[in-house]
Amino acid sequence: MITVEAHLARVLAAVEPLTRRETLPLADAAGRTLAVDLVSHLDVPPFDNSAMDGYAVRRADLRGASPEAPVTLDVVADLPAGAAEDPAIRRGQAVRIMTGAPVPSGADAVVAVEATDGGVERVRIEVEPLAGRHIRRAGEDARRGTAVLTAGTVLAPRHLAAAAAAGHAVLDVVARPRVAVAATGSELVEPGEPLAHGSIPDSNSTLLAALVADAGAEVVAAARLHDEPDDVRAWLDRLPDCDLVICSGGVSVGDHDVVRAVLGTTGEVVFEQVAMQPGRPQAFGALADGTPVFGLPGNPVAVHVSFEMFARPAILRLLGRRAPTPVPLVVGAGWRSPAGRVQVMPVAVTTQVASLVAVPAYPGGSASHLVTGLAAADGFAVVPADVTEVAVGQTVPVLLAAR
Amino acid sequence: MITVEAHLARVLAAVEPLTRRETLPLADAAGRTLAVDLVSHLDVPPFDNSAMDGYAVRRADLRGASPEAPVTLDVVADLPAGAAEDPAIRRGQAVRIMTGAPVPSGADAVVAVEATDGGVERVRIEVEPLAGRHIRRAGEDARRGTAVLTAGTVLAPRHLAAAAAAGHAVLDVVARPRVAVAATGSELVEPGEPLAHGSIPDSNSTLLAALVADAGAEVVAAARLHDEPDDVRAWLDRLPDCDLVICSGGVSVGDHDVVRAVLGTTGEVVFEQVAMQPGRPQAFGALADGTPVFGLPGNPVAVHVSFEMFARPAILRLLGRRAPTPVPLVVGAGWRSPAGRVQVMPVAVTTQVASLVAVPAYPGGSASHLVTGLAAADGFAVVPADVTEVAVGQTVPVLLAAR
DSSP states (O other), X not given: OBOHHHHHHHXXXXXXXXXXXXXXXGGGOTTOBXXXXXXXXXXXXXXXXXXXXXXXXXXXXXXTOOSSSOEEEEEEEXXXXXXXXXXXXXXXXXXXXXXXXXXXXXXXXXXXXXXXXXXXXXXXXXOOOOTTTTEEOTTSSBOTTSEEEOTTOXXXXXXXXXXXXXXXXXXXXXXXXXXXXXXXXXXXXXXXXXXXXXXXXXXXXXXXXXXXXXXXXXXXXXXXXXXXXXXXXHHHHHOOSXXXXXXXXXXXXXXXXXXXXXXXXXXXXXXXXXXXXXXXXXXXXXXXXXXXXXXXXXXXXXXXXXXXIIIXXXXXXXXXXXXXXXXXXXXXXXXXXXXXXXXXXXXXXXXOSSSEEEEESSTTTTOTTOHHHHTTOSEEEEEOTTOOEEOTTSEEEEEEOOX | OBOHHHHHHHHHHTOOOOOOEEEEEGGGOXXXXXXXXXXXXXXXXXXXXXXXXXEEEOGGGGTTOOSSSOXXXXXXXXXXXXXXXXXXXOTTEEEEEOTTSBOOTTOOEEEEGGGBOOOSSXXXXXXXXXXXXXXXXXXXXXXXXXXXXXXXXXXXXXXXXXXXXXTOSEEEEEOOOEEEEEEEOTTEEOTTSOOOTTOEEOOHXXXXXXXXXXXXXXXXXXXEEOSOHHHHHHHHHHOOSOSEEEEESOOSSSTTOHHHHHHTTSSSEEEEEBSEESOOEEEEEEOTTSOEEEEEOSSHHHHXXXXXXXXXXXXXHHTTOOOOOOEEEEESSOEEOOTTSEEEEEEXXXXXXXXXXXXXXXXXXXXXXXXXXXXXXXXXXXXXXXXXXEOTTSEEEEEEOOO
């Protein structure tokens, strides 16, 4: 039996970040992984601009101004947002200015309209502004040439907005890893089709394909395969170019364990007992052409858990990203954990006054076949191998699942 | 000035859950919102099946079996996964069975292969199994006719797997809300295009479109509009059918506040000062045809914050979903908050030993124009109106942002 850490280390050592890139318009880049550090093309904002609707002024004209001693200035220009002018402001003059409009170079403060009579030709001002008041300085958000986003960022709406503001219309993103998935098992039939005795709907194909897409990869092939070595060999032989292959089922030691029968003889795929519950039998290695291949166990909960612990980190590494760190959450209902194995427990996450709280997602614990119960999970608690009891009130690391 | 709660209540009262539905194959349903409670078509699992590779036995034959007193049985059948047979088991007989295969109706326990000699024609067994040992009972995961998923569930991979296991090939999901977005402002130019003095790249169009998609809606129109009332009117007149319109900018009281100029005269759109920072000026109401319309303020941080506080809840309501509950997080670095206004502070979320910790995402606090700093945020702390100081170590509610 090897540890979870040792198996993961072997997986990550066999997978290299992709060098393939795509250049996408901002509108198509949401959810993709930025391939390079993104440097601002501009000062952001590009010019000093007004934070308020009001008047650009010279402070020297407003010394001592107050409600009791207002000062009246001539309004010599009117700058809406988008104005390109830089009107001169002489002694005793002001420029009417809207939020976002460029502050005239001769002004050293903006007075908000609320502190004036709002005049159009002449304006009465009742305050003496501080230097630079209501002026947003060029470059105060980001300087031209500085990095605003780092390589590896998963592009959320806010990142796309930052890229736009920094003058970028397109982004270089990492290509989606090309991943093939197969669920093996002669008992599996298309969901929704009639079931003979002994047959069950194939939920693993759906689960694997959706998890692969959720991790940011492209599903280039998906199959349901009988426990016939020739079927599995034929599928592998016909695969399009891909970066990773993930199979479920057939990795144990039974006569009909087809993935072991096909891949276990090549010497390039190692079949292990991993000290994890669920998901003990694990296969990982390479096909003849060098493509990394996972053989995950066949029970749906074990598939999901194995994906989170080993396959998702591999896909994220292909994308140049790190695997997510588990989040420490408070335990809201205790459970038992096997000695000597890392338990990966589906948990539901609820919000309480002081913290997020994790409770087992369904009765039956981490039993690996409870696929509908799995739907109630918000994440997976990763219970260390030397822990046998998880008590209410302690904290436990949780991998939050796809929302 | 009205409260955040009052403005949100007005918004939600004006938006009804959509009744439009789509029926999608499982593979296309990820991320969509389930429209109905999903009832299992099957017992899950559909039949008693073996949890182990081993032998189906009659316990009466194995009374007192132990390593010292093994019992040998005749192996009368071999059941791989997917087998449809139900072989009879008579006294002194066993059936070889693989994981997932149907347990013969005459058997009352399964002995794991590890507790036997693994024989093919005869098997030596060294244990007396408990009743039902290693048998997964039909329906123990879910009973036919019981709900396995509830209406409103956002379909993650694990939910699709549960639906497949429950015998569903397609799912009824809520149609994507059709949303039109526009960024107003004569200073705005296409990102990446050359900038005249006074002009800035339009990040709001990108931000709004990406946020709308992130919330599960479809962007049916997106525009950048000058501060010209005729342009805004023409855009509104040409809109395709939609469920919601979201504009940014032009909602203040200046001469060039174009959204106010166009929508403020209809009587169907209310312009408010909301006790929130950033994002005080807010417009909400209905177009002439009754379509709900938001006028958000124009600064990018205020756009994002206003979207999270008001527009995302509206879109989620169209989808029949509730707005997410803020998560209480520990404060890792303190900040100031204005009295009398709810502050919505972009925060970066980090993991520490005992808890998730929230710290301001960038210097400059919740200033509403710092769009590149916004990229560093993982969420938004919602600081109540009566709080003026957020101290290290206290907890603060945080809306976690799109990942």
